Amino acid sequence: MKNIKHLGFYSLFGCLILFSGASFAAETAKPVQTFSDWRLFVQGQGAAKTCYLAAEPRTSAPANVKRGDTYLVVTHRPGQGVRGEISVRIGYPFSATSVPFAKVGADSFDFITGVKAQNGADEWTWIEDLKQQPRLLRAMKRGNELVFKGTSARGTLTTDSYSLRGVTAAMKALDAACSAP
Numbered sequence: 001m002k003n004i005k006h007l008g009f010y011s012l013f014g015c016l017i018l019f020s021g022a023s024f025a026a027e028t029a030k031p032v033q034t035f036s037d038w039r040l041f042v043q044g045q046g047a048a049k050t051c052y053l054a055a056e057p058r059t060s061a062p063a064n065v066k067r068g069d070t071y072l073v074v075t076h077r078p079g080q081g082v083r084g085e086i087s088v089r090i091g092y093p094f095s096a097t098s099v100p101f102a103k104v105g106a107d108s109f110d111f112i113t114g115v116k117a118q119n120g121a122d123e124w125t126w127i128e129d130l131k132q133q134p135r136l137l138r139a140m141k142r143g144n145e146l147v148f149k150g151t152s153a154r155g156t157l158t159t160d161s162y163s164l165r166g167v168t169a170a171m172k173a174l175d176a177a178c179s180a181p
Contacts, residue, residue: 033173036166042177047079051178053170057148057160065156067091068123072146072162074137074171076178083180084137086127090160092152093122100125100150104139104164113150125150141168 031039037058042051052075060070068091075085094100094113102109112128114121127133140146146162 032177033170034166035170035173037163038166038170040170040173040177049077049079049178051076051174053167053174055162055167058145058163059161061159062156065092065152065158067158070160072148072160074174076174078178078181081181084133086133086136088125088148088150088160089123090125090148090150090152090158091123092154092156092158094125095151095153095155098151100148102127102136103147104136104143104145107135107139109136109139111148111150115153122153137171140164141171 030041032042033040038053038055040051040053042049044050052073054071054073057070057072060067069089070091071089073087073089075087076083077085088100088102088111090100094115096115098113098115100111100113102111109132110128111125114124117126127136141164143164146164148160148162149157151157
């Protein structure tokens with residue numbers, strides 16, 4: 001791992017996902033706004049306010065693999081000083097040896113799984129080097145497609161393609177909905 005010092009961050013985030021009332025719940029929350037292929041969600045108030053964008057893959061391969069809900073998410077939690085956190089819910093537990101990554105055009109970004117972070121969020125992954133997060137956000141704004149690859153606990157390599165249509169407008173709305181403190 002390139003940036004293991006962030007392991008505590010991912011452990012904390014995993015606990016927030018599992019135990020927080022403001023956890024990611026695109027499958028039950030109602031979107032505030034839709035921007036082409038991206039939806040904006042806002043939950044909570046004050047220090048507990050969370051705003052996030054979510055998109056579902058346009059295509060997934062292999063097609064015959066049974067998976068749960070799959071999302072690419074960009075989150076702001078201003079009460080915790082979190083802005084532009086990128087995560088992916090893959091719809092299956094990751095392999096302990098999976099080295100997931102995202103590509104936007106020629107740019108590639110390594111991710112760390114909840115399995116490696118040992119945070120209990122075995123279907124989630126986050127950008128491994130937090131210093132690369134702004135670079136990925138910029139790539140998303142100028143790109144057309146984000147391709148994400150990861151390997152399941154059963155050893156199946158999956159590839160999800162997310163449309164980036166609407167993401168720039170969605171990120172502007174995300175910033176407005178959860179402005180920095």
